[in-house]
Amino acid sequence: MTDVGIIGVGIHPFGRTEGRSGIDMGIYAVREALSDCSLNWEDVQFAYGGSDASGNADTMVKQLGLSGVQFVNVKNGCATGGSALYAVASTIKAGEYDIGLAVGFDKHPRGAFNPLPEEWGLPDWYGAQGYMLTTQFFAMKIKRYMHDFNISDLSLGRISEKSFANAEHAEHAWRRDPVSLAEIMESPMVNDPLRKYMFCSPAEGGVALILASEKKAREIGAPFIKLDAAIMRTRPQGSFEVFAPSIDNDIDGSATRLASQAAFDLAGIGPEDFDLAQLQDTDAGTEIIHMAENGLCADGEQEQWLAEGKTLLNGQLPINTDGGCIACGEPIGASGLRQVYENVVQLRGQAGARQVQNDPRVAYSHVYGAPGVSAVTILRK
Amino acid sequence: MDQDITGEIPHLVLSEDGNYYLQGGHNEASGKYVFPLMGGDKEFFEPVQLKREGTVWSFTVQRFRPKTPPYAGPDDFIPYLVAYVDLPGQLKVEARLVDIEEEKVEIGLPVELTVIPDINGSPGSVMHAFRPLEKSAA
Numbered sequence: 001m002t003d004v005g006i007i008g009v010g011i012h013p014f015g016r017t018e019g020r021s022g023i024d025m026g027i028y029a030v031r032e033a034l035s036d037c038s039l040n041w042e043d044v045q046f047a048y049g050g051s052d053a054s055g056n057a058d059t060m061v062k063q064l065g066l067s068g069v070q071f072v073n074v075k076n077g078c079a080t081g082g083s084a085l086y087a088v089a090s091t092i093k094a095g096e097y098d099i100g101l102a103v104g105f106d107k108h109p110r111g112a113f114n115p116l117p118e119e120w121g122l123p124d125w126y127g128a129q130g131y132m133l134t135t136q137f138f139a140m141k142i143k144r145y146m147h148d149f150n151i152s153d154l155s156l157g158r159i160s161e162k163s164f165a166n167a168e169h170a171e172h173a174w175r176r177d178p179v180s181l182a183e184i185m186e187s188p189m190v191n192d193p194l195r196k197y198m199f200c201s202p203a204e205g206g207v208a209l210i211l212a213s214e215k216k217a218r219e220i221g222a223p224f225i226k227l228d229a230a231i232m233r234t235r236p237q238g239s240f241e242v243f244a245p246s247i248d249n250d251i252d253g254s255a256t257r258l259a260s261q262a263a264f265d266l267a268g269i270g271p272e273d274f275d276l277a278q279l280q281d282t283d284a285g286t287e288i289i290h291m292a293e294n295g296l297c298a299d300g301e302q303e304q305w306l307a308e309g310k311t312l313l314n315g316q317l318p319i320n321t322d323g324g325c326i327a328c329g330e331p332i333g334a335s336g337l338r339q340v341y342e343n344v345v346q347l348r349g350q351a352g353a354r355q356v357q358n359d360p361r362v363a364y365s366h367v368y369g370a371p372g373v374s375a376v377t378i379l380r381k
Numbered sequence: 382m383d384q385d386i387t388g389e390i391p392h393l394v395l396s397e398d399g400n401y402y403l404q405g406g407h408n409e410a411s412g413k414y415v416f417p418l419m420g421g422d423k424e425f426f427e428p429v430q431l432k433r434e435g436t437v438w439s440f441t442v443q444r445f446r447p448k449t450p451p452y453a454g455p456d457d458f459i460p461y462l463v464a465y466v467d468l469p470g471q472l473k474v475e476a477r478l479v480d481i482e483e484e485k486v487e488i489g490l491p492v493e494l495t496v497i498p499d500i501n502g503s504p505g506s507v508m509h510a511f512r513p514l515e516k517s518a519a
Contacts, residue, residue: 111448114447114448114450114451115451116450117451121419121421123392123417123419124451125392125508126417127450127451127452127453128452128454128500128501129477129500129508130443130447130452130461130463131475132447132451132452133443133447136441136443136463139441140439140440140441140463140464140465141439143439143440143441143488144438144439144465144488147439147488189444190444190445191442191443191444192440192441192442192483193441194441244475245416245417245474245475246405246415246416246417246472246473246474246475247465247472247473248413248414248472248473249470249471249472249473
């Protein structure tokens, strides 16, 4: 099989852009990505793309050019971007095409998501009585985790403090004003123990990645960041997932653990080799849990890691270098590809004031979402 | 075959002893429990009355009004406690926690099933919740 990698990246700033549709943000990102590797739309041989709530990706050919290109729509919840990336990479690895596009975008209304019980196989009373909230689930998950592994409230605050500090230097981030630890810890409680500044919000944005075989990348003289692994997994028996009226007594395993392990096996490297990581941070608590679920540290070690600043930009293993979901917001279809975008920029050494200082060679990304899906990637310079 | 795979089997039932029970499902072969028991589960799970007593496994306070739909509560919003209650040997169920101040809730707190007026305010109808276990005087 041929090696596959990323040669072009483009992003539409995250946050709120009045008057611009989700799909237009996707188109904007595609044009940026093409320009990044000096290709034309007609050079793209095939595409996978999607959004969760902003329409069909393939309709963007109207604006990009009616080249007759093969364009497949992906709708896979929070793993939409990761699944698109997997499909593009696999097709190139199989030798069917040389140059492909993965694109994700979304535009969500303000406030928490309001999913309906019947769409999730749940009884009406579950929504009516006020249980159907992702924030509630994440709060109870981290509450138990903090109890089991001695994680302090201050550690939650440190995650958010880092996110906003990093985002100040990320042009594509949404919330770019630093927020002090004191301000975070005094912000209103939303779902105990999580406060206002510890949550990400639904948002808007688009990301596009141009992938190519190594041979093709050399031919056209484009910078090549190798994609060692792109993996998507669903949940195993006994996992503790969002929208659960009940959970098994024996909680064991998660979609994240399955996806990360599969990626390590495929790439032949593990967390000790990573120079930076982007982790799903729906809230400060999930970043803490995901540090362990992805094997970056042991359960409970986060307390010390955060106190020592190990995951800051100048730390041993910087995490969420562009501020993650907490500072960028979460347009579902684009969120996972944003992480990959950020890793490519960092590996190229083009991240400016937020550039990590450890001369990064290997970068990891991880998304997680309802109803228990996870997608991870490993990139190598 | 006569099977309703869409309907929900009642999750809160008034038993002959005058007590309410949560009704879940149990698969004897695997030992696994589910709650609620949905129509699609009937092939694998027998209806079972869940234990009425357990301990708080985790909890939070819902401090903002959920969006309607699906939330059916009044516009006037009062924050409420939500917990996962560990029913020993069975499973953990998500439920409101009542009759306790939020500062007093802690993981491991013994609780028992109770009912409170239904969210939509319809007279006589109730929904499930848990409350601190009364220390028996006997």
